Amino acid sequence: MSEKVLVIGANGQIGTELVLALRGIYGAEQVVASDINDAADVIKDGPFEYVNVLDPNNLRKVFEKHQPTQVYLLAAILSAVGEQKPRLAWDLNMDGLLSVLDLAVEFKVTKVFWPSSIAVFGPHSPQYNTPQYCVMDPNTVYGFSKLAGERWCEYYHAKHGLDVRSIRYPGLISWKAAPGGGTTDYAIHIFHEALKTKSYTSFLSADTALPMMYMDDAIRATISLMDAPAEQISIRSSYNLGGISFNPEQLAAEIKKHIPEFEISYAENDPRQAIADSWPKSIDDSQALQDWGWKLEFGIEKMTEEMLKNLSK
Secondary structure (H helix, E strand, C coil): CCCCEEEECCCCHHHHHHHHHHHHHHCHHHEEEEECCCCCHHHCCCCEEECCCCCHHHHHHHHHHHCCCEEEECCCCCHHHHHHCHHHHHHHHHHHHHHHHHHHHHCCCCEEECCEEHHHCCCCCCCCCECCCCCCCCCCHHHHHHHHHHHHHHHHHHHHCCCEECEEECEEECCCCCCCCCCCCHHHHHHHHHHHCCEEEECCCCCCCEEEEEHHHHHHHHHHHHHCCHHHCCCCCCEECCCEEECHHHHHHHHHCCCCCCEEEECCCCHHHHHHHCCCCCECCHHHHHHHCCCCCCCHHHHHHHHHHHHHC
């Protein structure tokens, strides 16, 4: 049976690149992009549907029409925006997931992907080499909606046999799409400003280290996880995925190797600082290596070079 893939939230930072990658694998007509907004230009070469994850009837019609074998649910409100709109963030992140899980069971979807985040960890989680299993006490709406979502994913696998898979993404860095309102967005903005004005004011302090990942690695990890045989998937909540951990000062130093006149300064009292302070500094993702062979390709040097080269075009 040929695959029919539905990507919900296809206009986002992950979605646009994931749709392109999946269409390269399955063919453009087999990958249905969907979003609450009109299709982004880069994904207009294949089928597109309007989807509002808070409208169960709308979701059902899309499932009935396309009968997907795989579903990627990427629609979410991220950390910084979630603190401004907490109730909407909870409703969208949680009700959207439950609606998709229910429909996936009903329509016998083969596999479901749902992204979690390092935001599931909190101030009492180990901050360095944060393990797969530890204290998790997130203090943002985004974080505890993702933690609750992980429990639902595991529950649907245990109770309904649904093959649902997930990754706890670190901060994601891409030149192709705009960031979506997260605490790690500085690591994208800094490249744009370095090329445009040769200066940047970071909303995080100089020594705030966070796990990050170049988008090429994140897309490759997502597809590798979904391609792995079901018997190799030992974690049905969400896999830790570690990237490269660095702080704004280290990233600025790397950029200065390419743009010597670049200067960085630091804002004070930005609310995103408190969110970042509650997150891990580095992640242990050895379970992903063990189960499905995950391996990072882009370090900070290679990532910086790629970002500047592509944004310069």
